[in-house]
Amino acid sequence: MKAIDVVRNALALADRATLALIEDMRDAPMTQPTPRGGNHPLWVLGHITFVEGNIPHVIFGEPNPAAKWASLFAPGTEPTADAAAYPPFEELLRTYRDLRARNLRILEELGDEGLARPTKAPPRGMEHVLGTVADTFMLIAMHQMYHRGQVADARRVAGRKAMFTPPLD
Secondary structure (H helix, E strand, O other): OOHHHHHHHHHHHHHHHHHHHHHHOOOOOOOOOEOOEOOOHHHHHHHHHHHHHHHHHHHHOOOOOOHHHHHHHOOOOOOOOOHHHOOOHHHHHHHHHHHHHHHHHHHHHHHHHHOOOEOOOOOOOOOOOOOEHHHHHHHHHHHHHHHHHHHHHHHHHOOOOOOOOOOOO
16 A cells, blocks of 8 residues: 555545534524534534645645635634534535545646645645645545534534444445
């Protein structure tokens, strides 16, 4: 197995596991995971979309196509309970999928040899964890799984049973 296979598998598993929960909350996207608030599924979807859009920026220095949503979803933002403040769920989901597809193409174009390539524009303070292409893609997979837990908690608040996400075929 090559390193790129590990990266591909991590991205695919995180994507499948996280989106399964988010999509299941399509009818209750503003459900907060705790009685004291927290990152509701709509915010999580917007946040992972914003971060997905930032991957070409980190790797190549390109602008983030989801930058228009930075005030809502960039790292450090706080979710609001006002659904009207957010773009529609379906728009965010479609944008996320488009950005993920582009990033998977980037991964394939760079190939196994490109994983060690240094990134051009990691966010200040994140240089040590986003220093290479491999670091960047692996952190994205772990980041999704981190937020998956928040959506899992929101699902429980909404009265839904735990959902097991089977492994990739």
